[in-house]
Amino acid sequence: MLNNYILIAWRQLFKNKLYTTINMLGLVTGLTVYLFGTLLVDYEENHDAFYKNFERIFTVGTVFSPTANIGVSQDPSIYSGFTPFIKAEVEEIESIARTIHRKFLLTVGDDNYYQDIRFADPALLTIFDLDYIEGNSDALKEPEGVLLSENTARKLFGSTSVIGELITLDHKTTLHVTAVFKNLPRNTHFNSALIGGLEFEVVAPLTALNKAADWDLAGNFNNLSSGNYTYILLPAAKTLSWLQTQMDNIWKKHLNEDHKEFVTGLKVLPLAKANTFIWSMIGLPIMESIKLLAIMVLVIAIVNYTNLATAQSLSRAREVGLRKTMGADKKQLLAQFLIEGLVIAFISMFIAMAILEIIIPLFNNLTEKSLQINYLHTLPWLLATTTIVGLVAGAYPAYMVTRVKPIEALRDAGASGVKGSLFRSVMLGLQFSISIFILATVLIVYFQNKKVQDAGDIYPRSQIITLQRLDVEEIQNKLDSLKNELKKIPGVSHVSYSSDLPYRQGNSSFTAGPVLGNKDLSFLLKQLSVDEDFLSTYEIPLIAGRALSRDYSADIFLKDMLAINVVLNQLAIEKLGYASANEALGKTFYDFPNSREPRAYTIKGVTPTQNFVGFHNANKPMVFYLRPSFFDYASVRVSHQDLSETLVLIEETWDRVITDYPIQTSFLDKVFNDMFRIFDTMMKSLGLFAAVALILSLIGLFGLAAFMAQSRTKEIGIRKVMGANMLQIISLLIIQFSKPVMWALLIALPLAYFASEQYLNFFSDRITMQAVIIAMAGLISILFAWLIVGIHAIRIATANPIKALRYE
């Protein structure tokens, strides 16, 4: 019996090729996308599981007040000053280790390299079990020791037996190699792709950072950087919530009251969350979105199958009638149709797996990930998915066809065609709701991203080459001559130094207020140390007053000065309570330091409010001051034609002026794109799902329209004989299919509006055409649907009616 079912199912596949192709194509695509999405999320959310202590390792992050206006709601790191307190007061903790990233110039023999170094408390090696080629987990206990990855050891020394070899940081601090460890696998949060530059290649103790850069081993409460994780190893008996309680106490006790308005708490996270934390940090639920979208696409594929199978099964009513007269009972027929669904589902799953086996290696190469299908591990899940898909997809058609009375089925194959049509319309509506929803959200993300990108054009980013890491004494001393030399290069129009660059997500700011000693009217003021050429380099105009200049001694901000001249932006003027820029000129405001006399800042110039940080951030009140020795970056503005040629000349000039340190350059465009990548990733992954969902829905519609057109051939023939013209026939069919699509619009558009609201809320400068864009998505879907149905309608409408009437 079972054989007979499978045989029939198998033959059925070949009997109607269009139907089978559409069905399989839909299911295969749906399954592939679903499997891939699930595997990807599973991969991203299961990093670091290979560490022995995986389940006992936690990280602590910082929660910011929403009023802090820094663009993120959380940060995965905490102030380094907390750790000594935690260590002293929470005795149950097994180990705790801070890590601090810092870039240094490494010198090995005559060779110089810039390298990101991870400085850590020695306990880091107790928490994470590395695979040592040389040395052991005591390697960080040596105050001037350094660990190298296998890769880096080979790069620097050409070998891995390098214990005791010397490495110099910034020409002054010498470390010796104490261990070499095997390269970390790709699936660890240390290699997170989205936060660039956080390598785990060279690891040194914090004591070395203390020596090389005067870093205070007690830590501080004024510097946070997302890559600087603090790791805690708990005994097996202690839980996350226990640790959270301890951290709440630490926060309460050791953070000063003013600071608590800005940092509203500490948050414990399991190590498993470390890899995907960046998404929670900026507030974009991408993992959840991918999961949801993957399921949505699968649902569309199942609906496709169900719809087509139901439509098609009616043409098999004769077979069913015959089987019933032969004595088949309902259960047997039900089983037969369910088995057909399962056969198709299993074949589709098989093809989907084959496709994944091709796609995944390509994807891994492209993204430096190491996704793989672990068959042993995923087999139960795959089998369950296939079975569910097969059963769900086959259930309704099976039910429909077995309900038919045998004699009706034999006598009149077409009579029951109307009955399933409500169900099919509902399914079609569901499918289109999902597609329209996804399409609308993608369009919203696309246009908002475009707005973000366009807003970044306020600065001439394509014309600026930045030089980085100037904060070394030797370089700071030569900045004037470097600038003079750079200006001589043909094609270079401006050279300027600053403490930060546009688009970098820096948040250096201080509390300022118009009244000395009165914090009531105070606010956070973003500070930027610039030289006298900065405004002209970045084309930032002045709406009142003058730019800062070295000609006025009060313009130059030297250490310990208590009264200086500054330039503010319009927003800062408004925060200070001045009605106009001109009114503010010559006025003074103050800061509120803890450990010195307050400083008086006199307003000499006002710029318009510009979004210096860009992207999703709100405009910030900003102050520009001229503070030599606080410059980390140079911006070299180049006439557009010969950027790379000029770059070579810039490098030559640098090498001539600054001999000890190699140049580090980056196009400002790249600085922008490093951040923009986060939004771009969001859009590309959404876009992929949208494309698949829409195509699947259209394929389904195509199949259904083909079937419906076919089953209405007789009616259309009659109408034509009665004098209906082609246009009337086409609109007849189109109207039939438009109804479910219209219903889908009613459901999908409000949902899309709600969802896009969540995304747009994230941006302070959001698109205004939201409703129009969402409506556009609806329109696009309808047009596509009409096009697809129209193709069939034209075919049917142009056919000779007599064929339909005679050979029905």
Added chain:
Amino acid sequence: MLKMHNLSKLYRTNDIETIALNCINIEIDTGEFVAIMGPSGCGKSTLLNIIGMLDTASEGQYFFNDEDISNHSESQLSQIRKRNIGFIFQSFNLIDELNVSENIELALLYHDMAKKERKDRVAQIMDKVGIAHRAKHMPSQLSGGQQQRVAVARAVVGNQKLILADEPTGNLDSAHGQEVMEMLQGLNSEGTTIVMVTHSPTHSDYARRTINLFDGHVVTENLRATG
């Protein structure tokens, strides 16, 4: 009313050429009742379909109301067809999803006609063919004879001058067949031209002229003085 000159129809498949109609020359005047007879496959239905402009000839000329329509486009033909010709089929060809009055109204739907007028015409014609009491019934609830009466009503509701009937009694018992034939005769006496394909000599007797077809040729044409 219509005239065919050396009209032929060929069917071509990959390697077989079938001649369905071969050099047909026929003339039918307004007000005639013509029966087309002949064995199965002799081309009766093909001829009727060409007359009804549902199919086109391969060669020859076809004049409808003195207009050569051999090279008319599909939409031109459909214009002429809906103004002039009504069809009656052996298998009735009613739309299952529409009720009796809606099925009849269908023939007017594609004419420019106000809704009120359409409804009046449909009501009128239903009275005439005696199906008014079944106006709201679906085709599946009617007997064959009733269904064919609906089809006749639908064929003439637009004041068509020419009725083409393809074995209108083929699916009916003799009593119902008789009924339908009498209805056609009645229409003919009111001036409607009727062309009917039939197997039944009894029913061909209602016609004033019989055209006998064999293998695509017109074999004989019999004229009868009286019906």
